[in-house]
Amino acid sequence: MKQKRERLEIIHDILTVIMRNKNKVKPTHLLYKSNLSHKMMKEYLTYLIDKSFIDEINEGKNTFYSLTEQGFQYLDKYSTVLDFMESFGL
Amino acid sequence: MLIPRTITYINTIDTSLKLVALILTAIMFWKAYRMYKLYREQSLMYFTIAFFFFTVGNFFSFIIDVFIYTGIMTKGMLFEIFNLHPVVVLFLAIRLGSLLLGFLYLFFIALGFPKRNVQVAIVLLTIIAGITADIKALFFHLSVTVFTAFVLYDLYLKYKHGRKRAQMLYFMGMAGLYLAYASYALFLFFAPFYWIGHGLEILSYLFFIAALYAVITKNETKARKTRNHT
Numbered sequence: 001m002k003q004k005r006e007r008l009e010i011i012h013d014i015l016t017v018i019m020r021n022k023n024k025v026k027p028t029h030l031l032y033k034s035n036l037s038h039k040m041m042k043e044y045l046t047y048l049i050d051k052s053f054i055d056e057i058n059e060g061k062n063t064f065y066s067l068t069e070q071g072f073q074y075l076d077k078y079s080t081v082l083d084f085m086e087s088f089g090l
Numbered sequence: 091m092l093i094p095r096t097i098t099y100i101n102t103i104d105t106s107l108k109l110v111a112l113i114l115t116a117i118m119f120w121k122a123y124r125m126y127k128l129y130r131e132q133s134l135m136y137f138t139i140a141f142f143f144f145t146v147g148n149f150f151s152f153i154i155d156v157f158i159y160t161g162i163m164t165k166g167m168l169f170e171i172f173n174l175h176p177v178v179v180l181f182l183a184i185r186l187g188s189l190l191l192g193f194l195y196l197f198f199i200a201l202g203f204p205k206r207n208v209q210v211a212i213v214l215l216t217i218i219a220g221i222t223a224d225i226k227a228l229f230f231h232l233s234v235t236v237f238t239a240f241v242l243y244d245l246y247l248k249y250k251h252g253r254k255r256a257q258m259l260y261f262m263g264m265a266g267l268y269l270a271y272a273s274y275a276l277f278l279f280f281a282p283f284y285w286i287g288h289g290l291e292i293l294s295y296l297f298f299i300a301a302l303y304a305v306i307t308k309n310e311t312k313a314r315k316t317r318n319h320t
Contacts, residue, residue: 008129019316076313081129084305087256089248090133090199 010036011053012078014044015071018054023066030065105155107288112148114295119145121302132203136195143192150185154178186230190216193237200244231275238268256304263297266290 273287
């Protein structure tokens with residue numbers, strides 16, 4: 001259960017980093033901010049693209065990641081859950 | 091001797107209040123379950139289980155009433171039949187056992203999750219208490235009062251730390267439940283306490299829903315602001 005939760009936390013962290021950077025972030029910046037290994041981050045990004053939480057945007061030589069509507073919704077739900085837990089003494 | 095009682099509007103109010111309690115706890119259970127699916131934290135699981143048991147308990151509470159007040163039996167007959175009719179005895183045991191287990195899981199959260207074997211022992215004792223409870227269920231009401239007192243104290247400490255509106259609403263709801271079950275225990279000595287308990291119980295569940303609503307609306311507003319900013 002704990003492993004699963006950690007995974008959710010990492011996903012939340014990645015999505016938050018993207019959102020806080022005006023919804024457009026380079027992979028290098030994401031790697032630096034999310035504190036993950038390159039291999040791990042690639043796995044997470046593939047997973048998030050598959051789940052349609054983020055989009056990969058190619059602009060010339062640069063690649064960026066941005067949140068989709070689903071990604072925003074996931075972040076909203078996640079923060080609601082955290083607030084719910086705090087409010088209900090959990 | 092049987093003392094038949096006709097179905098009165100008081101019976102209808104009684105049953106309606108139980109239906110309202112069932113709906114409110116079912117809403118809480120469903121919301122908690124959805125959140126647990128998203129964020130698999132132990133405390134959230136215990137909270138979901140607690141409200142699952144409240145829903146089951148309130149469902150059987152309602153079913154027993156429907157069974158009694160739909161003309162099959164009258165309340166006077168009930169006292170004769172309670173110790174004889176296995177279905178009524180079973181339903182009553184499930185109702186009391188479920189409600190007690192619900193409070194027990196909230197109690198575990200307040201205790202900070204005791205060891206698994208301690209939990210199993212307490213759950214077994216609770217089930218036995220539920221099954222062996224008498225009609226007036228004094229032991230049941232006193233146990234719930236003790237559990238809610240612990241939960242209340244824990245919530246008070248957390249509220250002092252956080253001071254959020256939703257925390258206060260949930261705390262007030264739990265305080266209402268504490269008073270409701272204390273009233274049910276006193277109902278043996280003074281009948282109107284039954285109605286006071288009923289009123290307080292519904293009020294408590296409404297406070298829970300208000301706390302839930304406060305959390306959801308606050309986060310929706312926050313999300314809207316964030317998106318506009320982004």
